[in-house]
Amino acid sequence: xxxxxxxxxxxxxxxxxxxxxxxxxxxxxxxxxxxxxxxxxxxxxxxxxxxxxxxxxxxxxxxxxxxxxxxxxxxxxxxxxxxxxxxxxxxxxxxxxxxxxxxxxxxxxxxxxxxxxxxxxxxxxxxxxxxxxxxxxxxxxxxxxxxxxxxx
Amino acid sequence: xxxxxxxxxxxxxxxxxxxxxxxxxxxxxxxxxxxxxxxxxxxxxxxxxxxxxxxxxxxxxxxxxxxxxxxxxxxxxxxxxxxxxxxxxxxxxxxxxxxxxxxxxxxxxxxxxxxxxxxxxxxxxxxxxxxxxxxxxxxxxxxxxxxxxxxxxxxxxxxxxxxxxxxxxxxxxxxxxxxxxxxxxxxxxxxxxx
Numbered sequence: 001x002x003x004x005x006x007x008x009x010x011x012x013x014x015x016x017x018x019x020x021x022x023x024x025x026x027x028x029x030x031x032x033x034x035x036x037x038x039x040x041x042x043x044x045x046x047x048x049x050x051x052x053x054x055x056x057x058x059x060x061x062x063x064x065x066x067x068x069x070x071x072x073x074x075x076x077x078x079x080x081x082x083x084x085x086x087x088x089x090x091x092x093x094x095x096x097x098x099x100x101x102x103x104x105x106x107x108x109x110x111x112x113x114x115x116x117x118x119x120x121x122x123x124x125x126x127x128x129x130x131x132x133x134x135x136x137x138x139x140x141x142x143x144x145x146x147x148x149x150x151x152x
Numbered sequence: 153x154x155x156x157x158x159x160x161x162x163x164x165x166x167x168x169x170x171x172x173x174x175x176x177x178x179x180x181x182x183x184x185x186x187x188x189x190x191x192x193x194x195x196x197x198x199x200x201x202x203x204x205x206x207x208x209x210x211x212x213x214x215x216x217x218x219x220x221x222x223x224x225x226x227x228x229x230x231x232x233x234x235x236x237x238x239x240x241x242x243x244x245x246x247x248x249x250x251x252x253x254x255x256x257x258x259x260x261x262x263x264x265x266x267x268x269x270x271x272x273x274x275x276x277x278x279x280x281x282x283x284x285x286x287x288x289x290x291x292x293x294x295x296x297x298x299x300x301x302x303x304x305x306x307x308x309x310x311x312x313x314x315x316x317x318x319x320x321x322x323x324x325x326x327x328x329x330x331x332x333x334x335x336x337x338x339x340x341x342x343x344x345x346x
Contacts, residue, residue, distance in 0.1 A: 016246055017244060017276040017277065018246065018276075018277060023300065044205050045311045057275075057276035057301075058276075058301075058310070060301075061276065061300070061304055061305050062305055064300050064301065064305075065301075065305040065306075068300075068302060085208055085209075085212075086307075087207075087208065088206035090205065090206045100188075103184075104188075107181050111177065111178055111181060114177070115174060118174055121170070
């Protein structure tokens with residue numbers, strides 16, 4: 001049993017990074033900033049998980065980088081620029097709303113407005129050209145005959 | 153009466169063009185969104201790979217560092233090697249593919265050691281594991297220890313193994329984010345030797 005457990009531990013341990021040396025957290029306010037910023041960046045080896053939410057060693061490394069930059073009194077923008085310069089905008093879990101991305105935000109609104117304009121113009125035109133309902137006189141002899149037969 | 157009905161429902165030419173234009177714009181917008189979602193990498197000029205992490209450091213100066221040599225303990229500065237082509241390999245003993253590529257690096261190092269600097273950077277591992285691995289598996293090129301992985305993040309590492317190719321001017325020519333094979337390493341080294 002013990003040998004099985006040992007073997008299992010050998011297999012399980014393969015492929016995992018060893019516990020990393022503990023990193024001293026910063027003071028409370030700055031550590032809060034680290035965690036807030038950590039929520040903004042995507043972990044490089046995870047599937048859409050923020051670096052402050054992932055236990056992956058890569059995420060820990062990225063979070064340590066945030067901590068280091070915060071300790072150097074870098075602004076939020078500077079820290080964001082640092083990550084974007086390396087991993088592209090892919091790293092931002094909330095992408096910037098500018099350039100082509102802005103189109104994704106403004107586009108549907110523009111289409112909605114355009115659709116409304118088209119609908120309004122059609123409704124208006126229809127109202128303007130709507131014919132006055134007229135009682136059409138029955139002039140069909142066959143139809144008159146049928147009606148007369150039915151009433152018999 | 154029929155003629156009247158037809159007249160009522162027939163759209164005028166202006167109205168018809170408006171509707172068509174609206175449909176075309178809507179379809180175009182949908183296609184654009186879908187394309188951006190599905191082929192995100194195509195927008196940055198890379199082959200589509202859902203797991204690929206964009207790499208923006210190509211053509212940028214290699215971030216400088218000074219780190220401890222695992223064997224000798226001396227401080228190694230990258231600055232001292234600028235002027236020669238550099239092969240920078242991020243790896244770890246816990247990473248299976250790194251073990252696979254180790255002999256390839258060993259071979260390439262023997263082939264090119266006169267012209268190219270080989271540097272290994274140990275990622276998220278401890279000194280003890282690494283020293284043991286190197287004793288068992290060989291590997292005579294410099295191995296540096298990056299205890300907090302700060303250098304790895306500086307280089308935009310997105311997992312191990314990753315091999316960076318730096319030219320004589322200290323510019324990152326590219327990285328290979330898979331276990332490297334003899335053919336790839338030869339081609340990439342020839343590129344930075346130019």
